[in-house]
Amino acid sequence: MTTTLRSRRTAAQSAIHEYVTFALGEQWIGIPVGSVQEVLVAQHIARVPLAPSAVAGFLNLRGQIVTSIDLRTTLGLKPREADATFMNVVVRQEGELFAFMVDDVGDVLAFDDEVIEDTPATLDARWRSACHGIVRREHDLLLILDVQAFLRLDQPTS
Amino acid sequence: MDDLLRDFLTESSENLARLDNDLIALERQPGDATPLNSVFRTIHTIKGTCGFLGLTRLETLAHSAENLLDALRSGKLSVSDALINDVLAAVDQIKNILEALESTEAEPDGDDLRLIAQLDAWMSHDPTHAATTEPEDMPEPRLPNAPAQDTDELFPTPSSGGATMFAPDVAATGEPTATRAESDAPVVENRAPLADSTLRVSVGLLDELMNLVGELALSRNQLAQLAAGDEQSVFTHPVQHLNRVTTDLLDAVLRTRMQPIGNAWTKLPRLVRDLSSAAGKQIELVMEGADTELDRQILQAIQDPLTHMVRNSADHGIEDAPARRAAGKPEQGTVRLAARHEGGHVIIEIADDGRGIDVSRVRRKAIERGLVRADLAETLSDTQVLRFIFEPGFSTAEQITNVSGRGVGMDVVRSNIEAIGGSVELQSEFGRGATVRIRIPLTLAIISALIVESAGESFAVPQIGIVELVRVTEEKRQLVERVNGARFYRLRDVLLPLVDLHGLLELEPRADVETQSIVVCQVGHQRFGLMVDEVFDTAEIVVKPVGRLVKHLSAYAGCTITGDGRVIMILDPSGVASMAAINERSSRDESALAAAKTSLGASEEATESILLFDAGFPAMQAVPLSLVARLEEFAPSVFEEADGQFLVQYRGALIPVIPANPSIDIRALDPRPVIMFNDGERTMGVAVNAIRDIVEEKLSIERSATRAGVLGVCVINGKATEVIDTDYFLRLAYADWHRSLGHSGTDSAAPHVLLIDDSRFFLGLLAPALRAAGFHITTASGAESALARLDAGETFDLVISDIEMDGMDGFALAEAIRRKPLGKELMLVALTSRDGSDDYARGIAAGFDAYLPKYDRETVVSTVRRLTTRELAAA
DSSP states (O other), rough: OOOOOOOOOOTOOOOEEEEEEEETTEEEEEEEEEGEEEEEOOOOOOOOOTTOTTEEEEEEEETEEEEEEEEEHTTOOOOOOOOOOOOOOOOOOOTTEEEEEEEEEEEEEEEEGEEEOOTTTSSOOHHHHHHEEEEEEEEEEEEEHHHHHHHHTTTTTO | OOHHHHHHHHHHHHHHHHHHHOOOOOOOEEOHHHHHHHHHHHHHHHHHHHHHTTHHHHHHHHHHHHHHHHHHHSSOOOOOOOOOOHHHHHHHHHHHHHHHHHHSSSOOOOOOHHHHHHHHHHHTTTTTTHHHHOOOOOOOOOOHHHHOOHHHSSSSSOGGGGGGGGGHHHHSSSSOOHHHHHHHOOOOOTTTOOTOOOOOOOHHHHHHHHHHHHHHHHHHHHHHHHHHHHOOOOHHHHHHHHHHHHHHHHHHHHHHHEEEEGGGTTTHHHHHHHHHHHHHEEEEEEEOOOEEEEEHHHHHHHHHHHHHHHHHHHIIOOOHHHHHHHTEEEEEEEEEEEEEETEEEEEEEEOOOOOOOOHHHHHHHHHTTSSSHHHHHTTOOOOHHGGGGGGGHTOOOOOHHHHHSSOHHHHHHHHHHHHHTTTTEEEEEETTTEEEEEESSSOEEEEEEEEEETEEEEEEEGGGGGGEEEEOOGGGGGGGEEEEEEEEEEEEEEEEEEEEHHHTTTTOEEEEEEOOOEEEEETEEEEEEEESSSEEEEEEEEHHHOOTTTTTTEEEEEEEEEEOOOOEEEEEEHHHHHHHHHHHHHHHHHHHHHHHHHHHSSTTOOOEEEOOOOOOOOEEEEGGGGGGGEEEEOGGGEEETTTTTEEEEETTEEEEEESSSSOOOGGGGSSSSEEEESSSSEEEEOOOEEEEEEEEEOOOEEOOOTTTHHHHHHHHTTEEEEEHHHHHHHHTTTHHHHHHHHHHHHHGSSSSEEEEEEEEEHHHHHHHHHHTTTTEEEEEEHHHHHHHHHHHHHHHOOOEEEOOOOOHHHHHHHHHHHHTTTTTSOOEEEEESSOOOHHHHHHHHHHOSSEEETTTTHHHHHOOOOOHHHHHHHH
16 A cells, blocks of 8 residues: 555644545445535435436425436446435535435544545546545545545536 | 615606607607607606706706797697707707716716707797796705605606516616616506505515425425325315415416516617618508516517617618609508517517518528528528528628628527527518517416326426327327338328437337327427327426536426426427437438439529329329320220229320329219320329419428328428329339330340439439430439349449438449449449539549439430440440
8 A cells, every 4th residue: 555644734734524424335435524415315316318327317305406426326336226225415516416326324424634645546546536535444444525526527528 | 876866867767768759659649748748747857856956967958858848738839850859869968968977976077058059949930939938946955855746756657567677676786777777668658656556676586586486386286296185184275275375476476577578669669760760761660569578587688689670670671762662662661560479478570561581692692601502592492591591600791781681690689589498580572571570488487398208207398399299099100100210200291200209318118108199399490299108287397407417418408396396307399309300301301302303403593393283182292294294184984994903095005094092083083184194115194183283383392201102292382292203103003014024125225224312202203204215224222222233133234323322322332333343344323412523533533434413314314325325335
């Protein structure tokens, strides 16, 4: 492993931030709690034919249209079983609502910026471009998702 | 800015906008006291307020104008053009001063002595002048509190509901704007003060209200569905009540946004008047349906296009008086502006009785501009040609605006109107006038939509684009036809291109669908059928924008939330049409036709003589007269029946007669009209019910074949007309004859020509011409099938191939033939509607011996004759 502590972070910038964690298969991922609006249980998601594969469809959140994104598809994991349950992490980005379809939602965890390390260069390119960094935990690595970069990734290329 | 001054500015500009129209009304009906009193009141009010606010310059000018008007009122002066001109000049100057006042909060420097002198000169003509001048107050210092009765007079409440809409903008921006206020209602007669019954509300608040009511309607829908299942529920009655109230509320909120279209028209009478006096024309502007209401958002969007088009009509459309006299028209031209509701739409027409538009000129211009191919342009109808005026490339054409009227900015007009879901079309009769017809939706926020289902997914189709619904039952399924891989539905006399929604959206079709439905959509002038599995109800839906990740999908106009809370996509018929390439499909047919048609005519300009006849089909039947040998009539007794065919003795031979319609009983009519065809060696007749007419028309096929024996459908005299396939009837008549000839070998002397074109129509027209010239013709509908024939060992003396074909094109075909051992010696002739030396060189390089224009039939025949003679001589 070539990961190093982020030496460029000065003590002054160092701060504690909270992250909503969720699971995709075995992998746990965190996103800044500030960008999460709410978490919903499985919803009816209306398919949008011809939409980019990342877009699972639209869901209705109290009359607002939310673009649902299946993180499994986007991150190249194998599709969820048809009858498997999932959760929706609703994220507001540039005034628009997105819902990340995830397998499970965990605790809200707080990390000091100090413990967030650079994303390993060995990580799959698709993951790396969407990640802000990683946090080493006792049994696994928690990926910190860069929501903005991730949603840019999903922009249709056409 | 001082509140008092701001109010004064707002009100004055509103009143002044009305003034223009009043003055013009006055000019037209000098005896009418209503406009005169209204003008007088407005000027008087301005003058009075000016004194009050200490605006001396404005006051002096208004005072002179008022004196003049008062003299008119008391009959001491009479209305004349020159006088009205002076009053208008004064009004303009008042506006100028008000504008300066608005930006600087002070009257501009200078004076209006000349103008005032001009106004006063009218009075000095009049000996009683002195008596009409009322003693004038000195400018008074401004008072902080205006007395209530003054306010009432200063701010007469506009009569139309619409007028209250302007003020919110003022409130929102904090600045009064003179231009906005000009869009006040032109209605002046019933300006009874209604100060207590109207209220100025910010547009932002109305928009918010609209959104909230939309949400409420959705919740109502959801609640209604929950309660629907259970009649006994305690919620049933409250929900029903909620339902009613919400519907009324929605309606009321929508109405708060409605304004009479007249608000967008106020500037026009003045505009037309100024244009006509500047150009020395006499133009009357007639406005009908000014009280037609539509959403303010839409009203704003159409204001500029309307002004533009009325200006065009007055400026370019209407001729000057001598020209009109010479054309035998009344000297006074008329521009008619009319608005009316028509099924969820507002229709606005701008019509003039001016010089109209020279369609042939537009056609030439379109060709010059490269907007259409020359051969294709000839086949387009006038309405289609006039549509080029709305093309961006067209607007910059400077010549056309002088000669034929419109041009500048019409593309902008169209894009503005299309942006709000409207459409615009132009009709013109050269020398008689032109009409622009605009069709726009009433509102944008809530639309009526049809809910459909395809492959298990629901979609909303805006009702506005739907023409009708067709249920394709088992017996109707045969009306679905497949032409060149594209599907069509025979709807009455029209072939409707079909788009399978599941195919278009790449959905997995359901296997268990028994009967599909066709939603017939109209986009511009194009109709197409959307095939869906199921059609549900119509519903009022709130249009919601889609997120940025799917915004690029042209199939959708947005999305909405249904009564049960699901999100469904709203289809955009125009996006669907362009995805399915409906337009290309029909233009391909047209281009084939264009080529075919011109191959018959001597020159590109020529129309065709077309024989129209009735054969008991719903549609009129047509055949190019050039293919007809004679028209005959036979008594029932002369028809002999043999071998399942009717035969008649004709000029010493027994010739077959085929009924044009299998249901025709040939002997039932006395005499029976028969169209005789001759392809050089064989003669046959087609029995019809009646010969209707011979017309000179451009043969422009709009749709490809509907059934066997028909080449395609074209519009003749405004009616869908089927063009029959003469070759089909020849083959029917001589099926056996063909075979016997093959055996006897008499035909073998004739050069054998393989004719390849992917247009059946073209084959149908050129093949008889070549047969008539004595060639043995085999046809192939594409390069692939031609190669298959060659590979199968069929031999030909010469191959004629089209260049532009689906799949393998003519160039590739020539190369492929030249690569074959037997193909090296074969004569190859290319036919193309393209011209250009590059193509010619390419054709020769590919191996063609000749490269001929498609439209020149004589050259084709003579070249084929020359090449085959050489070929035979060499052999």
